[in-house]
Amino acid sequence: MAADPKAELERILTEGVRQIAPELVEFHVVLEKPRRSEHGDYSSTAPLQLAGTLGKPARAIAEELRRLTARSIARAGVCEPLELAGAGFLNIRLKSSEKQNVIAQILRQGAAYGGVHADRPQKIMVEFVSANPTGPLHVGHGRQAALGDAIAALLEAQGHEVTREFYYNDAGAQIHNLALSVQARARGLEPGAAGWPQEGYNGDYVQEIAAEFLAQRGEVEDLEEVRRYAVGFLRKEQDVDLEKFGLRFDVYYLESSLYADGKVEDTVKALAASGKTYEKEGALWLRTTEYGDDKDRVVRKSDRSYTYFVPDVAYHVTKWRRGFTKVINLQGTDHHSTVTRVRAGLQALGIGIPAGYPDYVLHSLVKVMRGGAEVKISKRAGSYVTLRELIDWVGCDAVRFFLVSRRADSEFVFDVDLALARGEENPVYYVQYAHARVCSVFAQWGGEVAALSGARLDALKGGKELALAQRLAEFPQLLLGAARELAPHAVAFYLRELAGEFHRYYNAERILVEDEALRVARLALCAAVRQTLANGLALLGVSAPEKM
C-alpha cells in the first residue's frame, strides 16, 4: 500500500500530463475532494484546465490521460480505474482496502496520528495574550489565548519546536495610571471624584487591589510600592485565569527588562546609526515610510523619553537573536497599524532580519451580547466580561471551542445568554458526545481495545463505514492546511463533520453485532474515530471525556 494514496495518484497523473504536453513542466495535478460521493473520493479537473492551452476538448484530454495512466494506476493498486465524467472530470474511487488500511494506521500511530515529523523543524515562537497587567483578562484575551494556543499546537503537530510567549508591557504609562488609580482608591476616592487620575482605571478590581494593599499595611504615599503591589496582584490574577483556561506559557517576557538590560537604549543607537533617522521639532524620527508605512514615526519624544515603538522593536530583535526563524504574533485588529511599523523598525536596523518578519494573526474583537444588548468591552470603563466569568458560566471546553471555531478576522459575537441558558447547543458537546459514545460502546463490549489495532478489517464494506474511514484519512491533510494558514477554526469544523459522520453511522448501524469479524472490524473503526476526535480536540485544548 502506498503511504499516501492521494499523493501517489497526483504523481501518476502529473506524469501523464507530462506525456501529453511535455512543455508544461510547471503543471501539477492537484486532486480535489468532490462534494458528492457519486463523484468518487477524489477528482481532477486537469483536463478542463488544459483544454484552453492545448486547444483540445477537455473530454478528449481526459480520455487520453486515462489511457496513458491506466497501467501506472493499476500497478499502484490504490484505486479503481479512472472514470470520465461531465465536461472532462476524472473521478477516482479508492479501493476499500485502501480505506480500511487507514484505520490500522490510526490505531498504530495513536496520539501521533495527524501530525508529521518535519524534515526541517523550525524554531517558532507564538506570542499571544500579552495583556498589560492593568486589569483582569477579558473575552478578547480569551479569544487570543484560544487561538494562540491552538496555532502553537498545530505547528507542534507539524514537527516544529514551538515556544509560547507572553509579553508584559509593564513599563509604560498604562502601568503608571494603574498605580495612580489604586493609590486614589486607597485614599478613599471614587472614579470621577476630584483628584481622581485623568486616565484612571475605573473598574471595581482597582478597589479590590487598594483594599488588599491597605490590609497588607502598604504605604499609600509610596507610588512605586503601590505600583509594584498592583502589578504583582494583577499578574497573579491573570495567572489564575490562564491556569483555569488550561494554558501554559513557556516564557514570560517583561518589557521592563528591555530597559534594565539596556536593549532599548541599544536599539535607539542602532536606529540612529542606520542613517534612517532625522531630528524634527525636538524629536527623533525614523523613516518608516521607506518600508511602506503611512508616515514616519517618532522614536524619541521631545521630552527625551521613547515611544512604545522602541521597546517593541528591541523586543523583536531579541526574538530574532534567540534563534526564532519564524515568529507569529497574535493581536487584535485594533493594533494592526503596529505591523508595518515593527517590521519597518526591524528592516531599518539592517541586521539580516527577513522583510516579512514577524508574521501576524490579527483577530477582531469579541462582542458580547447579554440580555439582547451589547456589553461594551473597555478596561477604562471597567465594564466588560472577564475570561474568568465566561469560563465559570459555560466551562473551559465550551469557551475554548467556541472562541476558536471562527476565522480570526471575523467579528465574533458571543451570546452569553445562549451559552448560559442552553449550553448543550454548543458545538463542543456534539463532538465530545461522539467521543463519549465510542467509549460507551467499548464499555458495553468489555474487550481489550488495544488488541483492535491488529484486527482484520475486510469486513468493513458498507458505504457509511468506508466514508467514515475516508473522513479519518483526511485528518493529516486538514492539519497541514490549518497549520499553513494559521487557521485552527478548520480543525473545529472538521471535528464537527467527523462527529456528524460518526453519529449518522452509529444511528444507522449496530456496532456490537453477532458476527465476530464484523463486530471487531467495526470496533476498530470506532477506536480510530475516537483517536482522531481526541487528537483534534487536544489541539484545540478541549477535553475528550469518556462520560458526559
Place this chain on the structure above:
RNA sequence: GCGCCCGUAGCUCAGCGGAUCAGAGUAUUGGCCUCCGAAGCCAAGGGUCGUGGGUUCGAAUCCCGCCGGGCGCGCCA
C-alpha cells in the same frame, strides 16, 4: 478623507490559490428510543453569495468602481 479587514439562508458562520461550491449549525415544521447513550438520527422549507462592471470556456472565489459595517490613522499602548 486615507489604510487594513469584512458583507454568503431569519440568526451565527464555513467555503475564497476559479470547475463536482450554494454549504453547516441554529431557528421553524413533521417523523425515529421493546435495539450499543435521543446531549443523537431522518425529512421539509429557506440565499439571483452587498451591488455594478471586467478577466475567463467557467467567478461566492481573481481585478476595478460603488454601497454598507468594523478597526486604525498620537511625540498613547
